[in-house]
Amino acid sequence: VLHHRAHVHAPRLVRHVVEIAVVAGVIEIERRRDHAVADRLHCHHRLDPARRAEQVADLSLLSDVRALADRLLASERRIHVLVNNAGVLEQGAFARISAARHQELIDLNISGLTAMLGAFLPPMLARGNGRILSVASIAAFQPVPGLAAYAATKAYVLSLTESLAE
Numbered sequence: 001v002l003h004h005r006a007h008v009h010a011p012r013l014v015r016h017v018v019e020i021a022v023v024a025g026v027i028e029i030e031r032r033r034d035h036a037v038a039d040r041l042h043c044h045h046r047l048d049p050a051r052r053a054e055q056v057a058d059l060s061l062l063s064d065v066r067a068l069a070d071r072l073l074a075s076e077r078r079i080h081v082l083v084n085n086a087g088v089l090e091q092g093a094f095a096r097i098s099a100a101r102h103q104e105l106i107d108l109n110i111s112g113l114t115a116m117l118g119a120f121l122p123p124m125l126a127r128g129n130g131r132i133l134s135v136a137s138i139a140a141f142q143p144v145p146g147l148a149a150y151a152a153t154k155a156y157v158l159s160l161t162e163s164l165a166e
Helices: 010-024 035-044 062-074 099-127 148-165
Strands: 081-084 131-134
Touching: 062 099, 081 099, 099 131, 099 148, 131 148
Parallel strands: 081 131
Antiparallel strands: none
8 A cells, every 4th residue: 555655666656557547447537527638648658548448437426436346346457556536625614615515525535535445455455466545635634724624534535544554
């Protein structure tokens, strides 16, 4: 499990991460279906077009996460690297943000990430190999006025990731 303290050879990691993210489809950019970004990453890292199998899912919906995991785990492709990078934030006073919007942050930043780990970590452990990179934020280390819910969700990401790394 890779986390914020990991020291790796960055270009090599990026190539593998992008290959998995684009090829295996574990990619979500601000909950938008942004195929142009996947295309740019694919071209920039000179990935084999024959290995590309893009998947789109709204990771804030547990049903979408389960469907994505089912598709990927049923395919012959093995997920060697999982990048938990999806996340959203809402800036403003906590009391002025709707309960529904707070729940959306939790659904993606916590529930989606946890569901992805639950789906892809067990096969990695069974195979005896795999890497997980979960992206938190500097906001995970302290309270952030105006980003209370976001900071709390990123503290969860950091704590869970460090716990899994132990």
